[in-house]
Amino acid sequence: MRHFFSRNLTSFSGERSLKEMKNLEWIFIATHSLGVPAAIAMGMLHDPVSVSTVVILAGLLAVWSAVAAFLNHRIASIDGQLRLGMVTQAVVAVFAWAFILQFVGGSETAAYGAFAVVIVEGAIRFGLMGSLVMEAAFALGLAIAMQYREREYDLTFSIPGYVFWTVLMFFIALSVGLATEETRRERRRSEKLVRERTLLEERHRIARDLHDTVLKTLHGLALEAHALKKQVNSPPAVDKAQYIQDVCQRSSQEIRDIIDELRSEAEVEGIASQMSRIVDAWGSTTGVETDVTVSGEDRSLPLQASYNLRSILSEALDNTRKHASASRVNISVEFLPGEMRLEIADNGKGIGYSGEQVYGVAAKGKYGVLGMKERVEQLNGQFSIDSSHGGTRLLITVPLVPAR
Numbered sequence: 001m002r003h004f005f006s007r008n009l010t011s012f013s014g015e016r017s018l019k020e021m022k023n024l025e026w027i028f029i030a031t032h033s034l035g036v037p038a039a040i041a042m043g044m045l046h047d048p049v050s051v052s053t054v055v056i057l058a059g060l061l062a063v064w065s066a067v068a069a070f071l072n073h074r075i076a077s078i079d080g081q082l083r084l085g086m087v088t089q090a091v092v093a094v095f096a097w098a099f100i101l102q103f104v105g106g107s108e109t110a111a112y113g114a115f116a117v118v119i120v121e122g123a124i125r126f127g128l129m130g131s132l133v134m135e136a137a138f139a140l141g142l143a144i145a146m147q148y149r150e151r152e153y154d155l156t157f158s159i160p161g162y163v164f165w166t167v168l169m170f171f172i173a174l175s176v177g178l179a180t181e182e183t184r185r186e187r188r189r190s191e192k193l194v195r196e197r198t199l200l201e202e203r204h205r206i207a208r209d210l211h212d213t214v215l216k217t218l219h220g221l222a223l224e225a226h227a228l229k230k231q232v233n234s235p236p237a238v239d240k241a242q243y244i245q246d247v248c249q250r251s252s253q254e255i256r257d258i259i260d261e262l263r264s265e266a267e268v269e270g271i272a273s274q275m276s277r278i279v280d281a282w283g284s285t286t287g288v289e290t291d292v293t294v295s296g297e298d299r300s301l302p303l304q305a306s307y308n309l310r311s312i313l314s315e316a317l318d319n320t321r322k323h324a325s326a327s328r329v330n331i332s333v334e335f336l337p338g339e340m341r342l343e344i345a346d347n348g349k350g351i352g353y354s355g356e357q358v359y360g361v362a363a364k365g366k367y368g369v370l371g372m373k374e375r376v377e378q379l380n381g382q383f384s385i386d387s388s389h390g391g392t393r394l395l396i397t398v399p400l401v402p403a404r
Contacts, residue, residue: 021081025072025088028121029065032092036062039099048102057102061095064088085125093118093134097141104149112142112165119173127184128177135173139166192302199304207262215255222248254281270298271306271340272333275313279331282317289328296335305398308375309342315368316344316394324348324392335400344394350387372396 016024036058043054068088075081096118103111115138123131142165149155225245229238272294283290301309313331320326326348334341351369369385372394376383381398 018076018078018081021078021085022072022075024124025068025081025085028088028125029069029072031121032061032065032068036065042099042103046103047105049105050102054099054102057095057098064091064095089118089122089125089130089134092121093137097145100141101145101148104145105153112145115141116169116172119169120176123173123176123180128174128181131173131177131180135166135169138169142166196303199307203262203303203307207259210255210259210262215252215259218248218252218255222252269300271301271309272298272335274306274310275331275333275342278310278313279317279329282314282321283329286321288321288326291328291330293330293332294335295333298333299335299400301400305379308379309396309398312372312375312396313342313344315372319351319368320346320348320392323351326391339397339399342394342396342398345391347391350390351385351392 039058039061040055042048043051043058048054068084071084072081075084093115096115100111100114115134119131119134119138122134126133142162146157146162150157222245225241225248228241229245232238232241272292276292276294279290279292282288300306317329320329324346326346329344329346332341332343332345334343373383376396376398379398381396384395386393386395
C-alpha cells in the first residue's frame with residue numbers, strides 16, 4: 001500500500017528531478033516572501049477589517065516561508081519534496097482566503113481575484129489536477145466569503161457575482177493547467193527523442209566497430225584457413241582448417257546480420273519474432289532444446305525497449321549456458337492489453353536467489369542479473385526471478401508502447 005501511494009504521489013512531480021523541484025520551490029518561497037510586505041502595504045493603503053490582523057497574517061506567512069526554506073534545504077527525496085509542495089500549496093490557499101476576507105467589508109469584490117495567483121501556482125506545481133483542485137477551493141471559499149459578507153455587513157449574496165468569479169477562475173485554471181500539461185508532454189517527447197537518438201548513435205557506433213574490427217578479423221582468419229588447407233597433407237589437419245573456415249564464415253554472416261539490425265533506424269519486426277531468432281540461434285549453437293510460445297499479436301516496439309528486451313533475453317540464455325546445466329529452456333511471450341510478459345524458464349540446477357537479493361549478489365562481482373533488472377526498470381516494468389521449484393524462472397512484465 002505504501003509503495004502504491006508513493007508511485008501515485010510521484011506522478012504529480014511532472015517527471016522533474018529533485019534539483020528542479022527544489023529550484024522551483026525556492027522560486028515559490030521567494031514569491032511568498034515578497035507577498036509579506038505587499039500584504040502589509042495593502043493593509044495600510046486600503047481599509048481592511050483589521051490592520052493588526054493583516055500584519056499578523058503577514059508575519060505568519062513570513063514564518064512559514066522560513067520553515068519552507070529550511071525544509072526545502074534539508075529534504076533529500078522526490079517524495080519528500082512533493083509532500084512539502086502539497087503542504088505549502090494548502091497553506092498558501094488558506095493564507096490567501098484569510099487575507100481576502102479582510103477586504104470584503106465593502107461592495108468591491110476585486111480582492112477575490114488575488115486567488116488566481118494560488119491557482120497558477122497549483123498548475124505549475126501539479127499540472128491540470130492542481131489548478132482544478134485550487135479552483136474548487138476557490139469556489140467553496142467564495143461561497144463562504146459571500147455568506148460572511150451577507151451576515152456581517154448586510155451585503156446581499158450576489159448569485160451573478162458568484163457565477164462570474166467561479167467561471168472566470170475555472171477558465172484560468174483550465175487554460176493554465178492545460179498549458180502546463182502540454183509543456184510536460186512536450187518535455188517527455190523531447191527526452192524520449194534524445195534517448196532514442198542517443199541509442200541510435202550508439203548502435204551505429206557499435207556497427208562501425210564490428211565492421212572495422214571483428215568482421216575483418218574473421219574474414220582474415222577464413223582466408224588463412226583456406227590457404228592452410230592447401231599447405232597441409234594430413235586429412236585431420238585439412239578437416240580442422242575447413243572447420244575453422246566454416247566457423248569464421250558463419251560468424252561473419254551472423255555479425256553482418258547484427259550490423260544490418262544495428263543500422264536499422266526503426267523496429268519493423270515484431271519483438272517476439274526477434275526473440276525467436278535469438279533463441280533458435282542459441283539453441284543451434286548450444287544444443288539445448290528450446291521452445292518459444294507466443295500469445296497475442298506480435299508487435300514492434302521503440303528502439304530502446306526492443307534493445308533492452310533482446311539484451312535481457314541474451315543475458316538470460318548466456319547465464320543458462322554457463323551456470324544452469326539445463327537440457328531445456330522454455331520461453332513464453334504474452335501480449336496483453338497494455339503490457340507484455342516475458343517468461344524464461346529452464347530445467348537446470350537453479351540460480352539460488354530471488355530478485356530482491358540481486359544487489360547482494362552484485363556486491364560479490366556478479367552483475368548479469370542486476371543488469372537485467374535495471375534494464376526492466378528503465379522500461380518501467382517489473383522483474384522477478386525464482387528457483388524454488390527446480391530450475392530458474394525469470395518473469396518480466398513491461399508496459400507496451402508502440403514504436404514511432
